[in-house]
Amino acid sequence: GAVVSQHPSRVICKSGTSVKIECRSLDFQATTMFWYRQFPKQSLMLMATSNEGSKATYEQGVEKDKFLINHASLTLSTLTVTSAHPEDSSFYICSASRGAQPQHFGDGTRLSIL
Amino acid sequence: KNEVEQSPQNLTAQEGEFITINCSYSVGISALHWLQQHPGGGIVSLFMLSSGKKKHGRLIATINIQEKHSSLHITASHPRDSAVYICAVIADKLIFGTGTRLQVFP
Numbered sequence: 001g002a003v004v005s006q007h008p009s010r011v012i013c014k015s016g017t018s019v020k021i022e023c024r025s026l027d028f029q030a031t032t033m034f035w036y037r038q039f040p041k042q043s044l045m046l047m048a049t050s051n052e053g054s055k056a057t058y059e060q061g062v063e064k065d066k067f068l069i070n071h072a073s074l075t076l077s078t079l080t081v082t083s084a085h086p087e088d089s090s091f092y093i094c095s096a097s098r099g100a101q102p103q104h105f106g107d108g109t110r111l112s113i114l
Numbered sequence: 115k116n117e118v119e120q121s122p123q124n125l126t127a128q129e130g131e132f133i134t135i136n137c138s139y140s141v142g143i144s145a146l147h148w149l150q151q152h153p154g155g156g157i158v159s160l161f162m163l164s165s166g167k168k169k170h171g172r173l174i175a176t177i178n179i180q181e182k183h184s185s186l187h188i189t190a191s192h193p194r195d196s197a198v199y200i201c202a203v204i205a206d207k208l209i210f211g212t213g214t215r216l217q218v219f220p
Contacts, residue, residue, distance in 0.1 A: 034208070038155075042212070043200070043210040043211065043212045043213060044200070044202075044210045045210075046207055046208065049207070091155050093155070093157060095157075102147065102159055102162040103147075103159070103208065104159065105149070105156070105157035105158070105159065106156075107154070107155065107156035107157075108154075108155040108156055108157070110155065
């Protein structure tokens with residue numbers, strides 16, 4: 001089946017640093033990639049949708065200057081959490097799809113800001 | 115009220131039991147996903163369905179579009195089935211249920 005690779009799987013860093021998370025579709029060209037955030041024992045919440053070559057569409061309440069999304073190619077999207085703070089600590093997960101095909105999820109990134 | 119409701123929230127079972135997880139939704143959808151999230155957090159898509167029934171191994175998913183309801187069944191449950199099962203509907207975007215935490219004991 002389709003494989004989506006997310007890296008890193010876990011990151012711990014100091015408050016104020018920026019963290020980049022990569023999401024790659026390994027065996028298909030993803031026209032759309034999605035970024036989700038999940039707090040403990042809660043449902044996934046969509047942060048933004050990105051289409052290759054165009055600006056990401058952010059959900060209400062998600063700061064676009066805080067969470068920078070780049071979808072430069074059909075196989076790679078990145079999420080950069082800028083000037084991270086402890087409240088940004090969460091589980092971030094990406095997914096990728098091609099056209100109307102099902103979304104395929106990455107394994108997620110657990111971000112801990114000290 | 116959430117647009118996607120799952121029940122039960124938590125479920126424990128003995129190995130071998132037949133398990134049913136229910137999902138009800140209140141919005142118009144084009145399809146519905148059943149997802150499995152393991153303790154490490156990774157998510158696997160089990161099914162995407164828009165009508166009828168699908169079967170894969172010991173897993174069966176059904177959907178009734180008129181009643182806005184879907185069920186996920188696990189036959190002959192096994193401890194390795196222990197995970198969080200999430201129903202997600204495709205409306206204008208993917209809307210997730212809060213998940214059902216399943217624990218299967220040997």
